[in-house]
Amino acid sequence: MTHTADSPADRLVLDAVGVALSALPARPTQLGQAADARVAVAFSGGIDSSVLLDAVARVAGPSRCIALHVHHGLSPHADRWLAHCESFARERGIAFAAERVEVVCGAGVSVEASARDARYRALDALCEQHGATTLWLAQHADDQAETVLLQLLRGAGVAGLAAMAPEYLPAGAAVTRVRPLLHLLRAQLEQYAAGRALAWVDDESNADTRYARNALRHDVLPALAVHFPGFRDALARTAVHAASAQRLLDELARRDMQAAAHDAGRALSRDALLALDDERALNLLRFWMRSLGLPAASTARLTDALRQLREVGADHSLRIDHAGQALRSYRGQIYWEAGDSAEPADETALVARAASQLAWQGESIWRLPQWRGTFVFAEASADDPGAVPAALLRAAPLTARSRSGGERMRNSEQGPSRTLKNLFQEQGVPAWRRDVPLLYAGDSLLFVPLLGVNRAAWPAPVDAGVADADARYVGIEWREDLLIA
Known part of the structure; x- marks a missing residue:
């Protein structure tokens, strides 16, 4: 599809969307013919997702995309944001769907993390309902720089430093997630929005510097830009190098998994795991947990789990709890089970289902x-x-x-x-x-x-x-x- 570019920022955004669209596989129809895959855009109503949705509609055509909005209910303005998003999409002839979610924080889990998990679950469900083959997210180069810095400050490993991938399919997710704007700057998106006279909503929580990401965005990155103008590119290269290293580690873990996995990967052989040295065993544990869709555990927690497995007998009850799950050991196999490790293993696994x-x-x-x-x-x-x-x-x-x-x-x-x-x-x-x-x-x-x-x-x-x-x-x-x- 052809389009008219009005400014350098306009061309950059439209070209980025065009490249991402060209990479999508054709979708077969019932008659055996190829059809253009439908694209879902995660649409919060903020400037970033507004730019992405507008650009996708211009390049792909409104009929090929759908705007998906998640109503968290965390802000008193959430209803107004929902109405704005629906209006924005309808004005452009774009299909719109929304889902209301309740954000429930577990022990030791932040509101941001709980809201993010609830948001992605809802977006995946909406994609399945509306036949979308990919979910497009509007993160950009500034977001990537913030993520790498946050991971560095948290002492993250290689997987953390790899930050956000341009395209990936998370464990348990229904559709591939794509970030077409990841190499563009926030300033370029702002120029696009101004040139197109876009209207967007501002989330008041983005100005609250009590949140680590906001503190970096408002207080740290402007100072870095003065003394290190190219820091965004440098941090993006760091993420690329880390992602490359992580792929090698994942390949090693896949090979170890073949020797250790039981019950389609739901359990690991205790002996096979302990036959590895500590670094390789920890790498396998991290990979295994990601394959199960579990949140990443700290190095300290995994090291403690490995220590318990090495030091105690096979019948020992482990005392490792993580993200509402307990690591268990049973007849030479280890596995994660819902519940607390202080409770008997069998009964915590019971789930009440409708008769x-x-x-x-x-x-x-x-x-x-x-x-x-x-x-x-x-x-x-x-x-x-x-x-x-x-x-x-x-x-x-x-x-x-x-x-x-x-x-x-x-x-x-x-x-x-x-x-x-x-x-x-x-x-x-x-x-x-x-x-x-x-x-x-x-x-x-x-x-x-x-x-x-x-x-x-x-x-x-x-x-x-x-x-x-x-x-x-x-x-x-x-x-x-x-x-x-």
């Missing part, structure tokens, strides 16, 4: 989205140890419930009743895999995934009259989503 009920009439599958899996019912012989009388399935409604702790079952005809926790431990089922739906027939526990049928559910022969009506036997199997063909 589902089915009046079984011979269905072969029962889909349970809340557990991301399916119960499969298939005809079986009476001597199959995993089979139950079909009459038992019909006699009362089937209910799938969450574990609450303390449930018991008998997994052999003559065996004693035992707790599910003990049976899971005996079978070597890791705690993170025990969050499974329990299948009840009426009030009786009938089947437990990974453990099998509860023989106590029908201690006596099924009533003869019922059995004559339906003497078949049915095998029950639980399949997680990834196992469904």
Whole structure:
């Protein structure tokens, strides 16, 4: 698409957007033809995102983009900002969508960090809803310089100094995030906005120098610019060098992960981790946590975790807590589990999910989205140890419930009743895999995934009259989503 450039800043911004657009892959349509991918712009209403959205609409066309706004509710002006953003987009013929979020701060987590996490979760969800293939962010060279300086002052490692990448796909994110303006200065964006007579909103919190980034922006960077005019370029080069070094470290971690990973990377072999020297083990731990979508932990915390793993026995209960998760060790594997390390490992993993009920009439599958899996019912012989009388399935409604702790079952005809926790431990089922739906027939526990049928559910022969009506036997199997063909 052609466009008219009115000023050097105008040309710089439009060219940057054009380069980013040309790098997007074509999206296949239902007819097998290629179509232009849809671009989502994270639109706060500030000057940076206003420039980006305006430029994307000019270069790509309004129909190819959508403006996404997140309403945090942290400012008394949030409703006015929402109205401004919607108006700005509508005036340019750009689709607009917004999401209201509640910012909840966890222990030791700042308001800024909590708001940022909530914002990106909402933006990812909006991208999926509206079919956007990339999420464009308006950070620029000044933001990059601030980030590198902040990381230096915090004593960050290579990953921190790499700062913001021009394009990346975070672990667990739905779409790739792109920063087309990362090499442009804030002053150039201001010139573009002035030349286009753009209107934008000012977040009053940006002037509060109690926040570290604002203090750098208002008090430190202007002084640096006087004595070191090229500091932004120098810090950008530092970020590029650090990103290159981090890629090498990540490649090393991937190789170590292949030897140490269990359960699709959800757990690591304790022995494989401890066979590495400290630097390499710490590198693997950082990479593993990023792959799980966990926030980065401090070097001190990871070093302490490694020390505990090296100094104590395999059955030792670790005392490592991070971001609402506890690092656990179980039968030679380590893993992260929601909860506090002071609590018993098994019970902290339990998650209350909505119960589902089915009046079984011979269905072969029962889909349970809340557990991301399916119960499969298939005809079986009476001597199959995993089979139950079909009459038992019909006699009362089937209910799938969450574990609450303390449930018991008998997994052999003559065996004693035992707790599910003990049976899971005996079978070597890791705690993170025990969050499974329990299948009840009426009030009786009938089947437990990974453990099998509860023989106590029908201690006596099924009533003869019922059995004559339906003497078949049915095998029950639980399949997680990834196992469904």
